[in-house]
Amino acid sequence: MKVSQEVKVGLLAVITLMMFYFGFNFLKGSDFFSSTNKYQVVYDNIDGLTASNPVRINGLSVGRVKGIEILQDQGNKLLVTLDLNKNIRVTQGSRAVLADDGLLGGKVILLSVNQGKPVLESGGMLVAAKETGLSALIREKTLPVLNNVDSLTYQLNRVVAQFDQTGVMLNQTLRSANQGVKTLDLTIAENRAGLRATLANVSRLSASLVETEQQLKPILAKADTFADSLQGLQLKQTLATVNKTVDNLQRILADVNSGRGSLGKLTSDEALYRNVNATTASLEKLLTDLRENPKRYVHFSLFGKKDKAAPAKPGSTTVTTKVDSAQVQ
Numbered sequence: 001m002k003v004s005q006e007v008k009v010g011l012l013a014v015i016t017l018m019m020f021y022f023g024f025n026f027l028k029g030s031d032f033f034s035s036t037n038k039y040q041v042v043y044d045n046i047d048g049l050t051a052s053n054p055v056r057i058n059g060l061s062v063g064r065v066k067g068i069e070i071l072q073d074q075g076n077k078l079l080v081t082l083d084l085n086k087n088i089r090v091t092q093g094s095r096a097v098l099a100d101d102g103l104l105g106g107k108v109i110l111l112s113v114n115q116g117k118p119v120l121e122s123g124g125m126l127v128a129a130k131e132t133g134l135s136a137l138i139r140e141k142t143l144p145v146l147n148n149v150d151s152l153t154y155q156l157n158r159v160v161a162q163f164d165q166t167g168v169m170l171n172q173t174l175r176s177a178n179q180g181v182k183t184l185d186l187t188i189a190e191n192r193a194g195l196r197a198t199l200a201n202v203s204r205l206s207a208s209l210v211e212t213e214q215q216l217k218p219i220l221a222k223a224d225t226f227a228d229s230l231q232g233l234q235l236k237q238t239l240a241t242v243n244k245t246v247d248n249l250q251r252i253l254a255d256v257n258s259g260r261g262s263l264g265k266l267t268s269d270e271a272l273y274r275n276v277n278a279t280t281a282s283l284e285k286l287l288t289d290l291r292e293n294p295k296r297y298v299h300f301s302l303f304g305k306k307d308k309a310a311p312a313k314p315g316s317t318t319v320t321t322k323v324d325s326a327q328v329q
Helices: 005-027 134-190 192-232 235-258 261-268 270-292
Strands: 036-043 054-057 060-071 077-085 095-101 106-112 127-130
Touching: 036 060, 036 095, 036 127, 054 077, 060 106, 077 106, 134 192, 235 261
Parallel strands: 054 106, 095 127
Antiparallel strands: 036 077, 054 060, 060 077, 095 106
16 A cells, blocks of 8 residues: 555654654653652642642652642632652641742742651642742841831931031031131231241240349359258247246236235235325316416516415415516517
8 A cells, every 4th residue: 555645744743743742741740651649739829830840859859730720719729739659658747838949939849748647549638838938038038128228228318418518518617717717827927027026025035034043043042041041040049038038027927916016016005096096186186276377376577576475275386486577588
């Protein structure tokens, strides 16, 4: 039987398509030559998990994700079907942990078998779990840092704004300083002659102070000598003389207090005190009468005529003075 050229081309095309299909599925993880067991797990969020993502135990690939279905009657949860090698013994309570697959951001299911439990039949339900991936960890650690960076940026902006104001104030200060320096230079230029004269006076004053110091040195030396002379005086003899004088004065005062001597009698003898008082009173009366009646005691005669003597009062004394005419010019 002779096969036509068209049939051959058609068969070749069918074989090529089949090879392409099976090769693509094989590359996706489908193993057409070994039997598998199917297990299911329900996730709230699969975070980008897709079909054909691997299922691993301790880093060894033991299966793949067969398919993903959405359960709209259960709050849009996702039912993930896993194809595992038939020689993998999965127990009840085993966990299917959804985790990140490296730095590229892919997803992988890590199978954690619960040891010591009965074997889970094919089609059974695994316990869903999630592992904090690298991206989630980076996001968790980065968000506080970003918040701090935002706060730091805000503070830096405020500081920069204050620096702008400080720069304006600094420029004003520098301008004021420049004006002050210019004013100072002008003042110095205007008073240069006065400053020179002042410095010259200060120099002369310093020279005068040096000369004064030289003149004071002999005076100070003489003062030291005078002090030494004062220290050499016989102060003990002087003090002894003073003590002796004080003792004599004390003896005199003791005699006065005891009534010995004239001063003692004056201070202690009451009869003598009364006689002195009476004598003083009589003398005062005599002086008063002499002042009021001087003719009783003194007579003036210009021509030598003798007046009759007035009768003298008892107890009084008359003093007569005769003045001749020849004696009066």
